[in-house]
Amino acid sequence: MLIEEIKKHVVDADLTSTQKKSLDYFLENGFPTTKDEDWKYTSLKKVLKRKYCLKSFDFELNDEIIQQYSLGFKDKIIFKNGKIYSEPKILGVSIKKTRDLIMPKNSALCYLNEAICENSYEIVFDKNLNLDNPIEILHFINNDNDYFLQLRTKITCGSGSNVKLVERFCNIGNNTLINSCMHADVKRNGFFEISKLQSYNDNTHTIDNTLVDQDRDSTANVHTFSFDGSFIRNNLNFYQNNENCTSNMNGITIINKSNFVDHHTFVDHKFQNCLSNESYKGVYFDNTKGVFNGKIMVRPDAQKINAFQSNNNLLFSDSASIKTKPQLEIYADDVKCSHGCTIGQIDKKSLFYMRSRGFSEKTAKGLLTFAFLIEVIEKLNTREIVDYAKTEIAKKLSIEKGLL
């Protein structure tokens, strides 16, 4: 059992008092099960059955491998099994390893991460720093055994800063369960954007916890691309801690085989004059399963809130399924809130129309699916990311990328 392995692992570990407390909390609660409301449709059972080791190893990394996973941005922060390997030298950006990194938590997994993660990093972007190009954060992972890896990063975006990140976990080894916690603290008038590229190999199971705190006049954008990986659970939380915040979430999920993707999002509107805009689109092939749960909380003082949410899904197979649920809790009265979820199939009339114009069935389906996704793609403003999305989408639809 993994819990036993964790207990063994911490015997020789020199935990701080906070870490000890977090460990106790985790051991008391254990891994989430389908009895937990937030994990009702998402069972960790199979994922946790393996015999994982918790120790990290070192391995060789070369440029060729890095290029393979990079979208080509000049500035990269590279980690090897959670340990920093290389960092760019940019004035106003500092990265430091910290032992006692306390971050907000949204599940027992965050407590576990806090307790046993040995490589916690704090990345600080100075105030008014204006990055011209996104920085790529690449996590390379490699291990001889089945591996349970903790990743832990705190990102501070100073007031008035403009920060764009691209994050990718690159497992080049065996079975790995990744438990990643990221906390972004976006200060006053800051702009923070992260694109999460979830193109994993079949041996990768990920739990991605991303929590974003926002101060007055700030904007935070999180784009999540879920294309490959046998098990993906995303917990994405936004806390609007002052007035005039904007939170944008966009998701594109296209999965095949027996892969599983679960998006749990939460926006906590605590102050007035704020906006949240959430748009997730999913395309499910083969025996895939999807879960979407979007919670929006509008607290009593949060007047003049605009909160939009949509989750649209296309099922390509009778054995694919999606559970989608909006969850709105609104305690203020001057609020504009809209939500909608749809589950459908490719429109037969459109398909015939296109075939009668000479489109092969594959091309027609591909272009109709791309048209279904375009609304989200149009929200992406970085050429390399649009290009990445198109490449992955074309691959999934078995059509030439040039058609998109």
Add this chain to the structure above:
Amino acid sequence: MLEIKNLKAQIEDKTILNGVNLKVNKGEVHAIMGPNGSGKSTLSSVIAGNEDYEVSSGSITYEGDDLLEMAPEERSHRGLFLSFQYPVEIPGLSVSNFIKTAINEKRKAFGQENINAKELLQLFKEKCELLNIDKEYLSRSLNEGFSGGEKKRNEIFQMAMMEPKLSILDETDSGLDIDALKIVANGVNSLKSSSNSIILITHYQRLLNYIVPDFVHILKDGKIVMSGDKSLAQKLEKEGYSFLN
């Protein structure tokens, strides 16, 4: 070019086409008229290859080959074009990308390279002028938010871009205003030649003043019950379908 023999087609258990015979030669224009629900659109759907309809008997040959054996896209590659009575809207797919892909899919089927950008642009320009279409249309989503008439004009625009051998225009005239009807009819006429053929499905004589048919057929209850020359349409216009009884 096209020969339909004793065609019967049904949807679920309902027979809609009940023994249609029709022969269209190269260079001919045929008009098909007939009351609502008589099976005109069903006939065009079956010719285009809509698999919702089951052909229970009869045959269709196209340029000597069995059309019913061909997939809809193959029929299109072979030069068949259907202007839909109700064109579909495809939000998120631009008119230009749609047409470009249609052209390239056909080229691919014949082992040809994609059309080059310059050539395509020239073709777009030419056909936009022919049909009096603002180039801004090309970047709009296909048919999304188009008015009824705009959708019909867009169908003929596609026809002009694809230069088919056999075009079936299913009530392309309905929804067009008087000026648009003239423009569209002129467009169709300018595409007409001795090597291609047109089947016009219409309710009104008006269109036939502009695109003059060689033959007029009346389809009723899934059968062609009468055929004649253009004067048949004039008779219909005057008397309605009652004279058939």
